[in-house]
Amino acid sequence: MSAPRRHLFTAMLLVAASVASAATAQLLPSINQAVGGLGNLPVLGGVLGGERGPGGSSAISNSAPGVLRTLDTVAVEGVAGLDPASLLDIRRLRLRELVRENGRALEMDNDGNPVRRGELVAVDLGEASLIAARGAGFIVLRDARSAELGLRMTILSAPRKMSAREALKRLRQAAPGIDADYNHLFEPAGGGLAVAAGAALASGAGAGGTRIAMIDGAVASHPSLAGASIEQKGFAGNPTPTGHGTAVASLIVGDQGSFHGAARGASLIVADVYGGNRAAGSAETVARALSWATAKRPQVINISLVGPNNRLLARAIEAVERRGIAVVAAVGNDGPAAPPQYPASYPGVIAVTAVDARDRALTEAGKAVHLDFAAPGADLAAALPGRGYTRVRGTSFAAPLVAARLALTGSAARLAAEAVPGKGRVGRGIICRACRIDPRLVGAK
Incomplete structure (x- = not known):
């Protein structure tokens, strides 16, 4: 068996082993501690799914005696050895596992993307369409208007025992012209939600x-965040600290010794769309979070999340951009064979990929309909919940560096002027190359 296929086979075995447990995701020990004795099997990458760390360097944990459990994406540390087809296979496997583990809440659309079970979203639903939907057996679950986005978001429940796929077809037949879609899920770029169990929320006074x-x-x-101005709000229950969110925040406003974010002194507004729940992060939740964030009047909104094209999210992003607020998004870590990811692929959104310390585009970086910039996304340190630092890898961690520089420079044109060449697909060039903090400087392994 070739090395790439052997790595993929091992990854699939570990994903299959996860069926025995449904333990809550948490920060993990290294894989060598978790599964000593695996010999020469390939080491797996981080709990952030397609990204190393934060929270250790393992994609699996001892969630029950003798049980190996994958958290999200299984990514081989030597990911450069995987071809695009293998990365695509791993993506499909990850999404199937997510739906299987959350079967009461989730199902899949026709393209294999996770969606909220039995739910559809309608944008700016008119009275005639509402009457038609009710006549076809749909029930209004939630109905909200966002003054900031100028949108009405209506969540409809499908008729009993009808899948979301069947329901969307029926809804469009009953109300032709309705602007409706699935309530898709959006993941941290490449997958992975490591809950920082017991960690306190970051907060700080003094606004920049x-x-x-x-x-x-x-x-x-x-x-590193003690002196930062951070305001947080939960949109899927109470805000729940995560390794992913903490790492991204530290790369923007962190400041401790030799570690510093790309926009120290800025105010950070954090919208938590997960509440620690992997089955959260729906299009509806992200749209509500965008509405709140827009009301805070930031210069830039960073979205290190990925998912499919979705009508509600597309309309929400358009509305944010009309307000003069820039949106920066990661392209994901599922490889170039994966479908273009959103919101990075929407017009006007600044799509960001990642490079390593040698300015090489990451092999596992995904693609968007357009690619604007790259930034360091490997061989760099980011904060762990509580204290300490870890190595991180993935486009999730490149996007906040670009967002920080965009906020400070004030325009994409000025950002482009400071871009430097790289190797591979890097868009208009690498931004914030000097923002990469060598993990050795802060004791990260």
């Missing part, structure tokens, strides 16, 4: 003139 928002998991306290 620059305001940056992030749609992500909540941010844990950390010495």
Whole structure:
């Protein structure tokens, strides 16, 4: 068996082993501690799914005696050895596992994307369409108007025992012209939601003139964030600190010793769309978070999340951009064979990929309909919840660096002027190359 296929086979075996447990995701020990004795099997990448760390360097944990459980994406540490087809296979496997583990809440659309079970979203639903939908057996679950986005968001429940796929077809037949879609899920770029169990939420006083928002998991306290101005709000229950959110925040406003974010002194607005729940992060939740963030009037909103094209999210992003607020998004880590990811692929959104310390585009970086910039996304340190630092890898961690520089420079044109060449697909060039903090400087392994 070739090395790439052997790595993929091992990854699939570990995903299959996850069926025995439904333990809550948490920060993990290294894989060598978790599964000592695996010999020469390939080491798996981070709990952030397609990304190393934060929370250790393992994609599996001992969630029950003798049981190996994958958290999200299984990514081989030597990911350069995987071809695009293998990365695509792993993506499909990850999404199937997510739906299987959350079968009461989730199902799949026709393209294999996770959606909220039995739910559809309608944008600016008119009275005639509403009457037609009710006549076809649909029930209004939630109905809200966003003054900031100028949108009405209506969540409809499908008729009993009808799948979301069947329901969308029926709804469009009953109300031709309705602007409706699935309530898709959006993942941290490449997958992965490591809950920082017991960690306190980050907060801080004193507001800087620059305001940056992030749609992500909540941010844990950390010495590098102690002096930062951070406001957080949960949109899927109470804000729940995550490794992913903490790492992203630290890369924007962190400041401790030799570690510093790309926009120290800025105010950070954090919208938690997960509440610690992997089955959260729906299009509806992200749209509500965007509405709140927009009201805070940031210069830039960073979205290190990925998912499929969705009508509600597309309309929400358009509305944010009309307000003069820039949106920066990661392209994901599922490889170039994966479908273009959103919101990075929407017009006007600044799509960001990642490079390593040698300015090489990451092999596992996904693609968008357009690619604007690259930034360091490997061989760099980010904060762990509580204290300490870890190595991180993935486009999730490149996007906040670009968002920070965009907020400080004030325009994409000025950003482009400071871009430097790289190797491979890097868009108009690499931004914030000097923002990469060598993990060795802060004791990250």
